[in-house]
Amino acid sequence: MIAYLFAGLIGLTALCYALAQAIKRIKETEQTIAKGEARRQAQVDxxxxxxxxxxxxxxxxRDAKRRRNAQEIACEDLEERLRASNAVDRRLYVLDDRRTQNDLGWIVRVANPxxxxxxxxxxxxxxLESWKRGRRFLVWALDEKKAREKVTARFHDHKGFAITGVTRQAE
Known part of the structure; x- marks a missing residue:
């Protein structure tokens, strides 16, 4: 009977050891699952x-593309305005460079359509277009009347030239 008791005690000890091992594996598995869940949650985040x-x-x-498109449109508009301003003839021709100390500069616009x-x-x-619109000439003279006389001496009325404006040159 002691042998049975001893065998039962060994069996009970083996059972307790196996249960302890199983509980240990279950806890390790729970920890592994918890770590995996934490890693999954971190990955989701x-x-x-x-x-x-x-x-x-x-x-x-999308906003940058909108800004770029708006800037491209503004650039195209600016380039168009620049082309339009470059189309205007801003040249100033010098009728002659002879002058005295008392002479003033006069801008005379002469046109010939x-x-x-x-x-x-x-x-x-x-x-031909610049002559139709009128060319600007710098004329050195004492007064506006003398400036007109110099221009008409060079550009005669019978050839179609006409003075369309005379202004004093800004100093």
Whole structure:
């Protein structure tokens, strides 16, 4: 009977040891599952942050494209205005450079709409257009009357030249 009791005690000890080992493995498995869940949650958080960052970057990119398009339109408008301002002839021709100390500078605009027919038909179209609009000449004279006389001496009325304006040159 002692042998049975001893065998039962050994069996009970083996059972307790096996249960202790099983509980230990269950706790280790629970810890592994908890670590895996923590890693999964951390990964989910990283994915969400990356998603929010991607969304923010996407919005920023869309806004940047809008700004770029608006700037391109503004640049095109500015280039068009620049082309238009360059189309205006800003040249100032010097009638002659002889002058005295008392002479003043006068800007005289001379136009000839019939320059091609009356003076020179072989000019380029842009030169003919500048004569139609009027060319500006710098004339040195004591007064406006003398400036007009100098210009009419060079550009005669019978050839179609007309003075369209006389202003004093800014100092």
């Amino acid at each position: 990283r994915i969400r942050r990356a998603g929010r960052a991607c969304l923010a970057l996407s919005r920023e990119l 019939d320059y091609g027919q009356r003076v020179n038909a072989n000019l380029e179209k842009s030169a």
